[in-house]
Amino acid sequence: MKKITTKYSDLSKSQLIKLVEEMEETFYQISNDKNETELLSFPWIGNLGQWHWMVENNLLLFNEKKLTNLGYEREEIPEEVGFEFFTSKLHPDDYERVMEDMRKYLRHASDVYEVEYRIQTKDGNYIWYYDRGTITKENEDGEPLIISGIVFDITKRKVLEEELKESNEKLKQLVDIDELTGAFTRRYMLNKIENEIQRYNTEKLCFSLIMLDIDNFKLVNDNLGHNIGDTVLKDFVEIVEKPLRVKDSLSRWGGEEFLILLPATNLSDAVKIANEIRVGLNHTCMNDAGIVTASIGVSNYYEGDSTDNAIKRVDDLMYQAKYDDRNCIKY
Template sequence: MTLRTRSRLVALSSALLFLVLLGVFLVTDQDRTRLKEKLEFSQSLTVQTVKLNRVLALYLLQPRAHPRAEVEAEFAALDGVLQSDGEAIAESIQDDPATRVAWEGLRRLLDDLRARIAGLDGNVAGPQGAQPEGDAPDLILTDSGTLALVTCQLTQGAAERLVTLTAQEKLTLGILLAGMAGLGLGSFLVFQRTILDPVQQLQTAAVRISGGETHLRLKSRRRDELRQLADAFDRMLDQLEESTVSRARLEAEIAARARVLRALRASQRGFRDLVRNLPAGVVVHGADGRILFSNPMAAQLLGLTADQLRGTTASDPAWAFVRPSGARLPVDEFPVQRVLTTGTQVQNLNLGILSADRTSTIWVQCEAHPVADEQGQISQIVVTFFDISERRRAEDEARLAQARFQRLMDANAIGVVVTDSSGTILEANDYYLNLLDCTRAQLAAGAANWRERTPPEWLSADERAIAELNATGRCPPYEKEYLRRDGSRIPLLLAGTLLPGAEAQILGLALDMTERKRLERELRQLAVTDPLTGAYNRRHLLETLAAETQRAQRYGKPLALIMFDIDHFKTINDTQGHGQGDAVLVAIVAQVGLRLRRTDILARWGGEEFLILLPETCLVRALALAERLRTGLHTLSCPGAGTMTASFGVAEYCPGETLDQWLKRTDDLMFQAKREGRNRVAGGA
C-alpha cells in the first residue's frame, strides 16, 4: 500500500469518526430541544388545568357569582392549548407508551368532565354509570382534580426526560472530545511509524553510506514508496560495489576489442586476398551504380583491367550482356539496375558477356546482393560472376544428344518408355504415347502414369515383372493390356530393364499386339470352322463331342445330336453348277443358325451333311427342334434351286456307349428318314 493511499485512509477514517460523533451530538441536542418544547407545553397544560379546576370549584360553590360562561371560557382555553400543540402531543404519544396512556386518560377525563357539567345543567344525559344528581358536583371536582394530577404527571415526566437527556448530552460531548484526542494521537503515531521513522532510517543509512559503508542494505519489508526508495538505495549500493568490477571488466573488454580489431584487420587482408584469388568474378558497385572494386577474375571476364573498371557503370559500352537466347539484355534488366530498382537480390541469372570485338561470348551465372547501411538504404551492391561456359557447352551437347536420341526413339516402330518405380512416365517416344493414348503435355506435366491405364486384372502381371526386374535387372517379354481414354483396350507385348543410376528407373519396350491378336483369332477361327459356310468343321466337332460326352457322364446331364442331309443336293450341283450349290449350303447354314442357342454347335460333317450338338437337351426337345428346322428349310427358297428340304436323324446320348456308336446310331436314323421318303425327322433313344 502506498503512502498516499495510507494518508488518505487515515484522513478518511478521522473524518468518518468525527462525523459520527458530531452526528450523535447533534441528534442529542435536537432531542433536548424537543423535550424542552414538550416540557413547556406540559407546563402550559398544567397551568390551564389548574385554572379550570379553580373555576369549576368556584362555579360549583357559587354558581351565581361565577357563571357558566367562565367555565366554558376555561374549557375553550384548554382546547386551544391542546389544538395549538397537537404535533407535540402526537410525538409524545409515539415516543412513550406511558405518555400515550396518560394522554388518552386526559382526553377521557375531559370528555367525562364536559358530559357531567352538561348533565348538571340538564342539557344532555350524564355519562353511563353516573351517580344521582346530588353527587354530580363531587364527581366533577374529583374528575377535575384527577385531570390536574394527570397534567402534573405529564409535566414531571417531561422534566425527568429532559434531565436524563442533558446528562446524555454531556456524556456524548465528553466522548466526542475524547475521540478527537484519540484520533489525533493515533494519526500522529501512524504518521510517525509510516513516514517519520522510515525517513529517519533512510537518513541514517545515507549518512553511513556516505561514510563508505557500501555493504549496508536497508532490506525494507514495506510495500509503499519508501520500500521503492529503499530498493533504489540497495540497487545504488549494488551498482557502487559492481563499479570496481565493471571497471576491471571494461579494461579487459578494451584490451579484447584491441585484439579483435587487430584480428579484423588481418581478416580483412585475408578476405581481400581471398576475393582476389577467387575463381569467380566479384564487382562492388556504389549506390550510384559506379564500380568501387573488382577482383582479377571479374576484370578477366569483362575484358578490362581493374583500373579501367573502377568508376564505370554497368551500362558502359565497353561490354554487353546477352540472354541465353542470344538477344541483347536491356540496361534496365542488368543485375545492378534490378537491385537498385527493386531493392531485392538477384540469383541464378544466366548471361552471356560479349567480348570487346563482339566475336565471342563468355557465359556466366550472375548473382547480385544489396548491402544496406544503418538507415536501411542501399549503400553497395555486390555482383558475382561464375564462368559457366564449359557447363553451357556441355548442356548444349547434352541437348543435341537428347534431341538425336528422341528422333531415334520417335523413328522406332516400337514403343520406348522410361518410367520411375511409381509408374510415372519420364520419357517416351511418340509410338508409346499413341499406344497409351497420352499427350506430350501430360508427359511434361508428370500426369502420365502407365499404372492408371492398366486394367485391374493385369496388375498382378506387372508386379511379377517388377519383382523380376528388381531381382535380375531385366524381365522377359510378357503380354498385358492398356485402357485407352475411350474405354477400349489395346494388347501389348512388354519387356523392360533397369537403368543404371541412383534412382530406380525402368527402360521399357512396348509392341502393339492388336494386328497379331487379330491374325491369331483368324487362324483359330480357320482352324475350327468350315471356310465355305462358316460352320464349325468336323475336327472341332469331334473335340467338342468328346468333351461334352464326358461332362454329360460326369454330371448326368442329357445330350442330343441332330444329323441332317440336304435332299437332292447332287442334282443342284449337276444342273446349276457347284457355285449355286455352295450358295445353297451357305443359305441353309444361315437359316439353321438363326434357330440355335449360343451353346449349340453347328458343324459341317461332310459334303451336304451337317451335325448339331445340343448340350443339356433331351430327345423330346431335340426332336421338336429338328422339326422346326425341317419346316424352316422347307420354306427357304434359294434362287435357281427352288424349295429345299432335308432329312433329319435325332439321337440322345446313352451313357456307356462310345462316340462312334452314338454317331453311327444318329447316321442310321437320318438314312431311315431318307428311306421313308425324305423331308422328315427320324429319332430314337
C-alpha cells in the same frame, strides 16, 4: 554422405534441409554417373535407360531417351519432374493397374515392380513401355527412399504379338469354321462332342445329336450348276440355324451333310427342334432351287457311348429317313 543413425523426428529443421540436400546431391550424382553408361549395360532393343525415383520428395531422374521417345525435348518440361509426369500420360485402361502395382511394391506386397503399359506420346498416340524397378535405398524403418529401374519401349514387340494373335485367330477360323457356309467344321464338332461326353461323365447332363442330309442335292448341282449348289448350302445353314439356341452348335459334316450338337437336351426336345428345322425348310423357297428338304436323324447320348458310336447311331437314323421317305425325321 554420412550414414543416418537418427530418426527424422529427432532432427531439427536445418538438419532436415541439409539431409535432403545431401540426398538430392547423391541422387543426381548417381544418375549422372550412370546416364552415359546404362545403355551399354543393357544393350537390348528398345532400352530407354534407367530411372531413379526419390519417393519422399517425388523427384524423378531418368535418361532423356525416355523423354525424347515420347516426342518431347528436355527444354519443354520442368527442371524437376515428379512421378506423375509419366503416370498422367498412361492409357486410361492401364492407369489403375500400373498404380496398384507400384502401391503393392511400396508396401512390400510384391518382390519387384514390373509392369507393361501404354503411354501417350506428345502427338497423342500410344506406345508400349515395359518398366522394372527395385528399391535401392530405405530408411531405418524399411520404408523406400529411392527406387531405381529400367524402361524399354516394347511397341514393336506388342505389334508383333497382335499380328501373331490375329494370324492365329484367322488360322483357327480356317480350322474351325467352314469357309463356304460359316458352320463349324467336322474337326471342331468332334472336339465339342468329346467335351460333352466328358461333361456327361461328371455332371450326367444328357445331350442329343441331329444329323441332316439335303435331299436330292446332286440334282441341284447337275441341273443348276455348282454356284447355285453353293448358294443352297449357305441358305440351308441360315434356315437350320434359326431354331437353334446359343448353346447349340451346327457343323458341316461333309458335302451336303450337317451335324447339330444340342447340349443338355433330351430326345423329346431334340425332336421338337428337328421338326422346327424341317418345317422351316418346307416353307422357304431358295430362289432357283425352290423348296429344299432334308432327311433328318435324331438321337440322344447313351451312357458308355464313344464319340464314334454316338455319331454312327444318329447317322444310321438319318440314312433310314433318306431311304424311307426323305423330308422326314427318324429317332
